[in-house]
Amino acid sequence: MLARWLALFVVLLLGLAACGGGEPVDVDGDESADAGGDEVAGGTLIAAISGEPDQLDPHQTSAYASFQVLENVYDTLVQPTEELEFEPALATEWQVSDDQLTWTFTLREGVSFHDGSDFTADDVAFSYNRIIDEELANAYRFTSVTEVRAADDMTVEIEVDRPTPNLLANIGAFKGMSIVPEEFDDEMASSPVGTGPFQFESHSEGQSIELSANPEYWGDGPSLDGVTFRFISEGTVALTNLQGGEAHWTDNIPPQQIEQLSDDDSLVLESVPSTDYWYFAANQTREPFDKPEVRQALAWAIDREAVTSAAKFDAATVNQTAIPEGSAFYTDYAPYEHDPDRGRELLKEAGVEDLEVELMVTDEYPETVQAAQVLETQWGEVGISTNIRTLDFATWLDEQGEGNFDVFMLGWLGNIDPDDYYYAQHHSEGGFNFHGYANSEVDDLLDQAREETEDDARKELYDEAVQMIVDEASYVYLYNPDVVQAWVPEVEGYTVRSDRAIRFENVALNQ
Amino acid sequence: MASYVVRRVAQALVVLLGVSVVVFALVHLVPGDPIRVSMGTRFNPDAYEALRARAGFDLPLPVQYGRYLANAAAGDLGVSFRSGDPVTTTLLGRLPATLSLAGSALLVALLIAVPLGIFSAIRSGSKLDYVATVFSQAGISLPDFWMAILLILLFSGVLGWLPPSGYVSPLADPIGWLSHLVLPAITVGVVSGSILTRFVRSSVLESLGEDYTRTARSKGLHERTVVTRHVLRNALVPIITVTGLQLAYLLGGVIIVEVIFAWPGLGQLALLAVQSRDYPVLQGTVLLVAVVFLLINLIVDLLYAAADPRIRYK
Numbered sequence: 021m022l023a024r025w026l027a028l029f030v031v032l033l034l035g036l037a038a039c040g041g042g043e044p045v046d047v048d049g050d051e052s053a054d055a056g057g058d059e060v061a062g063g064t065l066i067a068a069i070s071g072e073p074d075q076l077d078p079h080q081t082s083a084y085a086s087f088q089v090l091e092n093v094y095d096t097l098v099q100p101t102e103e104l105e106f107e108p109a110l111a112t113e114w115q116v117s118d119d120q121l122t123w124t125f126t127l128r129e130g131v132s133f134h135d136g137s138d139f140t141a142d143d144v145a146f147s148y149n150r151i152i153d154e155e156l157a158n159a160y161r162f163t164s165v166t167e168v169r170a171a172d173d174m175t176v177e178i179e180v181d182r183p184t185p186n187l188l189a190n191i192g193a194f195k196g197m198s199i200v201p202e203e204f205d206d207e208m209a210s211s212p213v214g215t216g217p218f219q220f221e222s223h224s225e226g227q228s229i230e231l232s233a234n235p236e237y238w239g240d241g242p243s244l245d246g247v248t249f250r251f252i253s254e255g256t257v258a259l260t261n262l263q264g265g266e267a268h269w270t271d272n273i274p275p276q277q278i279e280q281l282s283d284d285d286s287l288v289l290e291s292v293p294s295t296d297y298w299y300f301a302a303n304q305t306r307e308p309f310d311k312p313e314v315r316q317a318l319a320w321a322i323d324r325e326a327v328t329s330a331a332k333f334d335a336a337t338v339n340q341t342a343i344p345e346g347s348a349f350y351t352d353y354a355p356y357e358h359d360p361d362r363g364r365e366l367l368k369e370a371g372v373e374d375l376e377v378e379l380m381v382t383d384e385y386p387e388t389v390q391a392a393q394v395l396e397t398q399w400g401e402v403g404i405s406t407n408i409r410t411l412d413f414a415t416w417l418d419e420q421g422e423g424n425f426d427v428f429m430l431g432w433l434g435n436i437d438p439d440d441y442y443y444a445q446h447h448s449e450g451g452f453n454f455h456g457y458a459n460s461e462v463d464d465l466l467d468q469a470r471e472e473t474e475d476d477a478r479k480e481l482y483d484e485a486v487q488m489i490v491d492e493a494s495y496v497y498l499y500n501p502d503v504v505q506a507w508v509p510e511v512e513g514y515t516v517r518s519d520r521a522i523r524f525e526n527v528a529l530n531q
Numbered sequence: 532m533a534s535y536v537v538r539r540v541a542q543a544l545v546v547l548l549g550v551s552v553v554v555f556a557l558v559h560l561v562p563g564d565p566i567r568v569s570m571g572t573r574f575n576p577d578a579y580e581a582l583r584a585r586a587g588f589d590l591p592l593p594v595q596y597g598r599y600l601a602n603a604a605a606g607d608l609g610v611s612f613r614s615g616d617p618v619t620t621t622l623l624g625r626l627p628a629t630l631s632l633a634g635s636a637l638l639v640a641l642l643i644a645v646p647l648g649i650f651s652a653i654r655s656g657s658k659l660d661y662v663a664t665v666f667s668q669a670g671i672s673l674p675d676f677w678m679a680i681l682l683i684l685l686f687s688g689v690l691g692w693l694p695p696s697g698y699v700s701p702l703a704d705p706i707g708w709l710s711h712l713v714l715p716a717i718t719v720g721v722v723s724g725s726i727l728t729r730f731v732r733s734s735v736l737e738s739l740g741e742d743y744t745r746t747a748r749s750k751g752l753h754e755r756t757v758v759t760r761h762v763l764r765n766a767l768v769p770i771i772t773v774t775g776l777q778l779a780y781l782l783g784g785v786i787i788v789e790v791i792f793a794w795p796g797l798g799q800l801a802l803l804a805v806q807s808r809d810y811p812v813l814q815g816t817v818l819l820v821a822v823v824f825l826l827i828n829l830i831v832d833l834l835y836a837a838a839d840p841r842i843r844y845k
Contacts (some may be wrong), residue, residue, distance in 0.1 A: 060767025074569065074613040074807065082571045155581040156568050209615055225614075225624050226700055252696055252793045256680055260688045260695040384806075414808045415562025421567060421574075432572055451575045 062245040063529040065511065067522070068258040070272040072226065072251040073321075078198040078211035080146070084433070087195050088271075088522045089229050089249055093134075094198035094214035097125055097144065097176075098188050102517055104295070104347070106188040110139065110199055110215065111176075113158035120183035120473055125176045131238045133201045134219035141170030146202040148178075148191070157198060160444075160451060161190040167293075183471045185478060189437035194521070204399045217242040217525035227251065239481050244498050262287060262506060268529065269507040269514070271522070275333040275387075278504055288509055290516045291335060291502040297342045298331070298387070298431040299495040300379075300395070303454035305423055313370035315493035318427070319356050321402040322395060330501040331387035336501040341486050342432075342441060344500040349438045349479060351486040365404035375404045379418070380428040384413035388429045391498070395429075420454050428455075430504040431501075434519050438482045439470050446489050457494040535844040538830070541826040550815070550821045551603065555596050558810050564588065565612040565808040584613065599814070608818070609811030612804070618815040621800065628698050629796040632719065632789070633781035635712050639720025640727050640777065647724075648731025651732040653758065655736055663728060670725025679718045679791045686714060696793040700727040715792045717784050723777050730773045741765065775831035782827075783820040 071085035078090050097111040111125040131139040148168040151158050164187075167179040180187065191197045201213055212220050217239065218231035232246040250267060252258040255274035261267040263286065271291075273281065274496050281289050302309035302318060309315060324338040337344060340354040367375060379395060381388035389410055396406040411419065419425055435441050444450045447466045448458035469481035489495065505516050512528045566582045567574070583589060587598075588840035602609060608618035687695035690774070699707035738744065739762055747761045769782055784798025797816060804812040836842045 072803070075615050077615075080569075082569060155578050157575055157578045157582075159578055160575050206615070224795070225616075225621065226628070226799055250697065250793065254680075254696075254791045254793075257683055257696045257791060259794065260683055264687050264695060266694055266697075402673070412563070412806065414565075414568045414806065415561070416703055417567045417571075417574075418562040418564065430572060450573070 027360065048472050063531065064246040064248055065244050065269060065524060065527060065529055066248045066267045067248060067524075068250050068252045068261050068267040068270040069271055070251075070253050070255070070258070072515070073223075073229065075209055076212045076220070076223070078195050078200065079151050079158065080209065082157060082196075084520070085251070087305050089231070090195045090198065090212065090214075091216075091500070091521050092218040092231060092247060092524055093216045094200070095216050095219055096192045096195065096197050096199065097127075098192035100436060100519060100521070102515060104519060106192055109192070110144075111530075112212060114188075115188065121180055123178040123180070123184075123187055124171070125178070127174045128238055131215050132236050133215055134213045134234060135201070137203070139199070139201075139215055140173045140175075141176045141507065142177045143202045144168070144199055145170045146204070147197075147199045150200075150204070151197075157260055161197065163441075167230045183473050185471070185473045185475075186437040186439050187225040189440070193436040193440075194434060194519070211302070218244075218247055221246070222345050237525070239525060243526075244524060244530045247524050259506075262508060265508065268511050269505070271503075271505045273504050273506055275335050277333050277502075278333065281506060283497045286509070287506050288511070289506045291463075292516045292518050293337055293344050293500055294344070294433075294503045294518050294520060295343050295347055295435045295500070296431055296433040296520075297339065297344075297435065297497055297500055298336075298391075298429065299342075299497045301455040301491070301495045302427045303423060303425055303455050304458075304494075306426060308370060308375065309426065311370045311372070313366040314372055314375070315496070317363040317366040317370070317402060318399065318404070319493045319496045320359050320366065322398045322496070323358035324498055325358075327353055327391050327394045331391040332499065332501050335504055336499040340490055340497055342497055343435055343438075344493075349482055350375045351483045353490055355490065358398075360398075360401045366509070367402065367404075373403075376407065377404055378409055378426040379405045380409045380411065380416060380425040382411055382413045382416040382430075384416070385431065387501075391429060422454070423454065429498075436519065439466075442466055442482065442485060442489070443470065446485070446494050455494070456483040457489075457492075459488060459492065459494075462488050462494075532844050536833075539832075540828050543822075543829070546825060547818065547821060550683040551600065551818060552596070554814050554817045555599060556592075558808070558813050559595070560569070560593055561808075563808045565810060568807050569612065582598070589779065591752050599811075603818075608815040611809055611812045613807050613809045613812065615786045618811045621812060622815055622819055624799075625797045625800050626796060627700065628794055629782060629784060629798075631698075631701070631712055632715055632785065632794060632796055633778060635716035635772070636719035636723060636781055636785075637778050639716050640723035641774070643720065643724030644727030644731050648728045649735050649758070649763070651728075652732045652735035652739060655732075660732075663732070667725040667728040669760055670721050670728075673722075675718055675785075676787045676791055678721065679714070682714045682718060683791075696791070698793075698795050712839050715785075715788055715794055718792075719781065727770075727773060727777060731766070731770055734769045735762060737768040738762045768835055771831055771834050771838060775827050775834075782823045784816075 023394060056200040058528045068084055069088050071083065071088035073081065073089055074083045075081050076086060076090060078094050095110045097109060099109040101107050110128055110131065112128050114123060114125045116123055127141060145168050148162065152162050152388055164180040164184045165178055166181050169177050171177045173255050198214065200208065210223065217234055217237045219234045221230040221232050223229045228251065229249045230246060233242045233244060252261060252272060255272045258270045258272035259277065262270050281287060284461050302315045304310050328336045328338050340356055341351045377390050377399065381392045383389055392408045396408060399406050420428060432441055443466050444452040446457055446462055447453065448463050465481050465485035469478050469485065472478040472481055503516055503518060507514060510529050510531050512530050566579060566586060570579060570692055587595060606619065610617055611621055618619065643728045647663045651660040654660055683695045686693045694711055699711050701708035744757060744761055784796050784801055786798035786802050789796045789798040790802060800812065801816045804816060836844060
C-alpha cells in the first residue's frame, strides 16, 4: 500500500513539474544555459550581476541593475570617457552661442535604431521633451532648459534661461538620459530599442536578460555575438559561477573575499577608485544637532580608517570631501582627524551632556550596518551613546523623507558634475537636503557655480562652498569605495570604469 | 462528496476575501512606498508627487481597495510597479520553477523521512533510531542558507559536478533542468525531510502500540505484513497532514534558498516585491499562496477518506 501510494505521489509530482514547464516561461532565455564552455570567435559573454533590472525604460528606472544592461543598448548625445570628460556619441559636435543661452548639437549621420528606423533630431527632441513634460525623475537635469527642438534632421537646439556650464554632464553623464525612438511605446519599456552596440533579445524574469550584437552599430565593435546578464544576488555563488566557467564576468564580489581573490591566477581582478561617496549626516532640524559644535564633535570623534576598513575591508579610500583625488572637482581639504578630546570639548562648548544619537542605517547597504558599529564605539569614547536603527531600504527612505532620524548614513553613486550632488544635498532648496542644512553663503556659492562657465572660476566657487560644508559638518564624508570587478582570463579588452558604467562593446572572448 | 467540495470552495472564497482585505491593509500601512523606493537616492520632490498622483496613491485607501477588488474579481490583479508587467503573467511565469523545486524537494523529503521514520520507530531505541534522531535534529537546526552555500562550494566549486545556480526550463533542456534542480532540492528536502522524519516516527510508534497491532501479531501474521498492512495504514493520516502542510509551505516559495540559488520562484518574487513595496505583486503573491494552502488543505482532507475508510464526507 505504502509503496503504491508513494509511487503515485512521485508520478504526480513529476507530472506537476513537467506541466509546470509548459507555462509561459521564456524558452529563448535558456539557449545560453550551455553557452559557458563552447565559444568560438565572437561568443556570448555571460555577466553575473547582483540585481534584476526593475524595468528597461531608461528614463524611468533608477536601478543600477537596469543601467548595467541599458549601458550596452542605448546611447546618449555625448558620453563620459574613462577620465569622465565628455566625448561625442550620437552628437558629433556642439556649439554654445555667445550669450550662452543656445546649445546647438550636430548629430551623427547614418545611425539607425535596432528596429531599423533612422536616428534623427526628432528622436532627440522627443526623448528630452518626454523627460520634461512627463515630469520624470530626471526632469531636474533640465531645470534651466526652456526648449528642445529639431532645427533640421541632423541638428538639435537646446535653449536655456541661464548659462548652464554642466549641460553636457546633464545630458550625457549616464544612460538615464538616453535617446529613445520617437515611436516610443509601452512595449519598449520592457523590450528596449536603442542605437547601442547590443540589441535586446529577451528577459526571463528572475533569471537573465539576453542581448545580441547590433551589426549596424555606429562605433567600433561589438565583436561578441551577444551578452547574457544573469541575476545572482549571492556574492559567493556569483564567484563560484565565475570559477566554474558558468559566467565570464561579475561585479558581485563580497569585499571580504577581495584579498583572497587577488591571489587567484584563474581570474582577473581589477579595481579602480570610484566617484561614489559615503557619508553620515545629522538632522539639523532637531536639537542639539542644529548646533555646528555637536556635528563637529561627531566628526572629530571618528577614525575614518577604522570605519572604512569595517565597511569595505580596505577596498575604499578615506576622504573628508565628496569626490576622490584625481577628479576634476576634487577639493583638497581635510581639517578633521581622530581626536576624541576635541570631540568632548566641542560637546562641552555646546552645553550638551549625555548625548544620545539614533543612527539610521539600512541592510540594503550592509556597509552602513558595519560602519555603524564602529561609529557607535568611537562616539562612545566621547561620551555619546548610540542606538543603531537598521531598517529595510523602503522604510529607511520613508523615515528620511519624514525627517524621523538623528543621524543617517548613506552613499551617492556615479557622481560626475558637482552641481548634481552639492546642490541637491547642501543647497537649502536642494531636493535631497533631508537633513535641513541651510547656509545662505553656501546657497549663493552653489547658485553662482551653477552658471559659471569658466572652468577654473567654477572650481574655485565649489572649493569655497565645500570647505564651509565640511567645516559646518553638513555632511561628514567618510570614504570613496573602489569599483571591484572580476572576469575570466578569456575576456579581453574590458576596462573597469570609475563611474561604474559596464561597457562590453570592445570586449572579445578569446577561447 | 461533491456537495462537500462545493461547500469547501464557498468557504475558501470567503477566506480569500478576508485575506485580500488583510493583505491590502498591511502592505499599504507598512512604511515605505514604491515610488519613493524606485527613485532611490536620486530623490526629487516634484517628480515624486507627479508619479504618486499618476499611480493613484492620493486616493483614500478604501477607494483603492474597491478598485483592486473589482479588478481582481475579473481576474486582473493589477500591474507591477516595478516592471510594469501584469501581475497574473508575472505569477504564472514563476510557477514552473516553484513547482519544480517544491515537488522535487518534497520527493527528497519523503525519500528520507518515510524509510528513516519507519525503521527508527520499528527499531526504536536502537543505534539506527539514535542516528535518525541526530540526523533530523541536525537537519532542523542547520540554517538552510549555510547548507546551500556548503553544497554549492562542494559540488560546484570543488568537484565541479553541478552548476552552482540558475534555472533551466525542463522543456528546453531536461538534463539541464535536473542538474540545476539537484542542489536546491536537496537543501530544501533535507530540512523538510528532517521535520517529516519525526512525524513519521512518532506516528508509526504510536500505531505499533495499538491493540489492533497486538491482535494482528497474535494472529501469527508475518511482522512485515503487520507493519505494511496495519501499522502504516493507520499511521498515514497524521503523515498526510504534515506532508500537505510542508508542500503548501514549499509552494509558497522558499525565499532564502531561492535567492541563493538564483532560482526564479515565488519566494524570490515575494522578496523583491517586499523590498520595492511593489503592492500589486505582493498582494498577488500572498493571494496565490493562500489559494494554494486552501487547495492543499482540501486535497489533504479528501485523502483522509482514502487512507481511512472510517472517514466519509457528505
